[in-house]
Amino acid sequence: MSYIDKIFPNPLPTVEELEAKYKRRDLPDGAKVTRVAPSPTGFMHIGGIYTALICERVAHQSNGVFFLRIEDTDTKREVEGATELICSSLANYDIIPDEGFDAFGNEIGSYAPYKQSARKEIYQAYIKQMLLDGRAYPCFATTEELEKLHHDQEISGARPGYYGRWAKYRDSPVEKIEEKLDAGVPFVIRFKSHGSYDNKIVIQDGLKGKINFPENDLDIVIMKSDGLPTYHFAHVIDDYLMGTTHVIRGDEWLSSLPLHIQLFKAMGFKAPKYTHIAPIQKMDGDSRRKLSKRHDPEADVRYYDTVGYPRVAVIEYLLNLVNSNFEDWRRNNQTKSYKDFPVSLNKLSPSGALFDFVKLNNISKEIISKMTTDEIYSAVYDWAKKNDSNLLALMDSNSDYIKAILSIERTGAKNARKDIAKYSDVPAEIEYFFDEKFAISDEMKNEIRSIKNYREIVNAYIPMFNENDSKDIWFGKMIDLASKFNFAKNGKEYKANPESFNGDISTLVKIFRILITGKTQTPDLSEIQHVMGKDRVLSRLNFVNEI
RNA sequence: GUCCCUAUCGUCUAGAGGCCUAGGACACAAGAUUCUCAUUCUUGCAACAUGGGUUCGACUCCCAUUAGGGAUACCA
Secondary structure (H helix, E strand, O other): OOHHHHHOOOOOOOHHHHHHHOOOOOOOOOOOEEEEOOOOOOOOEHHHHHHHHHHHHHHHOOOOEEEEOEOOOOOOOOOOOHHHHHHHHHHHOOOOOOEEEOOOOOEEOOOOOOEHHHHHHHHHHHHHHHHHOOOEEEEOOOHHHHHHHHHHHHHHOOOOOOEHHHOOOOOOOHHHHHHHHHOOOOOEEEEOOOOOOOOEEEEEEOOOEEEEEEOOOEOOEEEOOOOOEOHHHHHHHHHHHOOOOEEEEEHHHHHHHHHHHHHHHHHOOOOOEEEEEOOOEEEEOOEEEEOOOOOOHHHEOHHHHHHOOOHHHHHHHHHHHHOOOHHHHHHHOOOOOHHHOOOOHHHOOOOOOEOOHHHHHHHHHHHHHOOOHHHHHHHHHHHHHHHOHHHHHHHHHOHHHHHHHHHOOOOOOOOOOOOOOOHHHHHHHHHHHOOOOOOOOHHHHHHHHOOOOHHHHHHHHHHHOOOOOOHHHHHHHHHHHHHHOOOEOOHHHHHHOHHHOOOEHHHHHHHHHHHHHOOOOOOOHHHHHHHHOHHHHHHHHHHHHHO
C-alpha cells in the first residue's frame, strides 16, 4: 500500500470518470460562461451584487451561461443562513443564475454539486492524481515550524514563503512520509511548483491589459488538513469542470494570477480569460477604502431595501459605474429595460469608484418619477409592510386618499415631481394630509402672525373657497385678495416699490399654505385643497381665528 | 520589506499623439417659468498628481517620484 492510499484510503472517482461525467459545454460561438462565487460568510455585499451583475450581463448578452457557486471551503468562517441570503439577494435584484441555486436555495444545473463542500471527492480525485504524477506532496509542517520559517526568512532577508530550499517536505523520502502518516501526524497537500521567481511572465487581463509578473515558485497548499481544498485549487478544478470561459472577480485576486495560471497549466487545463475589477470604495476621512462589512451599513444589500430604494435604481446606479455611457444610453432609450444595454467589460474603470449616494438618489428620483400612481402606491405599500407599520396602517385604511395624494403633480403632469428618492421619504410627504398627524408649529404660527391682515385675508377667502377650483381660478382668487389687501401681484412689482405694499403674492399665499399644510414648502396648493376636500380645508382655514 | 494594480472637475467619468480653448452627468451657484417646494429651461463654477524624457506636437507613450489600493495564510 503506497503512502497515497494511506492519504486517501476511501475509494475516489478517477479523473477519467469525472471528465466523462462533466462534459465540455457545447455553446454557440462567442457565448461566454461566467460565474459568481461568493463565500457564505455573512450578508450579501453590495460589491457582490455589482460583480454578479457584470457577470450575469456578460453571460446573458452573449447567449452564454451564468452560474452561482458557493465557496464554502472555510468551515470556520461559514455563517448559518448565509447561502440562503446569497440566493435570495441575487433573485431580489433579478440576477438569475442558470445553474447553481435558485432563489430558494434549491440546486439546479448539470454540473452539480455547486457547493464546494459537496465536491470534496472531486478535488481529492485530482489531488490523488497529482500525487501520483509527482506534482504534489504531503507537508507536515506545524504552525510553529512555519512561523519559524518566516522569521528565519525575514532575518536573512529572503523572500517569505514556502518554496525552493525552504520547502522542507518537498522532497521527503517515502519512508519518512509513511512514518508520519502512520503516526497520525496532521498534514496538508502542497502543489510542487516548477516555477522560478526569476522568470518574468506576461498575463493578459481583460481590464488591465498585459501584466508582468515573476513566475510563481511557491508550493502553495492545495488541500487543507481537514481534507478540503484551498480557494486556489478549488477555483482551478471547478472552473475547468464547469466550463467557465470568463472569470470576472475582484482585483484582490490579481496577485494570485500567476499561481492560478500555473495551476491550470500543471493540470493540463485551458485557463479561462480573467478580468479583475476594482472594488467599490468609500471616503473615510481623507483616504478612500473598500466598503467594509463591519463598518458600513450600506455595504449590506438589505440596507437599500430597508431605506426603500427601488431595486432597479440600485442596479441602474451600479450599471452607471460599470459603463459610464449607461446614462447616455438611458436618456436615449427611456422605456427600455436596462437589460437591453450592452455592457462592455473593457469599459470598466480600472480604479475603484466611490459609492455616491447623491447620484443614487438622482437616479432613484428619476425612476420613481416615471412610475404611475398605482405602481408607486404598491411599491410603497410593499416597503411599508416590512419597514413602517405606521405608514402601513395609514395605507390600509385610506388607500384611495393616499393614491390621490401621490397623484398630485404626477398624474397628467408634463413633468412629474422628483421629490421622492426612496420610499422612506413618503411619510413626510403625506402626513400633513391627515388630521392626526397635522400640526402647526409655533414657528409657523409666528410666520403667519408676521403677515399683515392675515386673519382678514383668510376670512375673506373662506366664503369664496371651492375645493374644485382649477389652478387658474384658485390663483385668480389669490390675486383678487392681493389687490384687496395691498399685496403686490408678483415679485417684480413688489421689488419696484416694497414700501408701498404689505408684501407680494407669495407672502399672501404663504398664509394659506401654512394653515392648510403646516409647511412652507409643498406641492401645488390648489391640488392639495382638491385632494383634502372641503371639510378638512375649511376647518384648517378657520383655525386662523385661533392664531 | 518584496511583488502587483491605480492616478482627468467635489463625485462618476469621456479621452487610443494633433479633432482639447479637455466633453458629458451628478452636485453646487445664478437667472427664467402666474405662489413656496419639486420639475423644466438657460447660464455659470470646476480637473489632466509632480518631475524628467520620446516627439514637430503629449491628458494620451516611456521612466522616476508621490499618493492610494491589493497580495505576501491550512481566508476567500
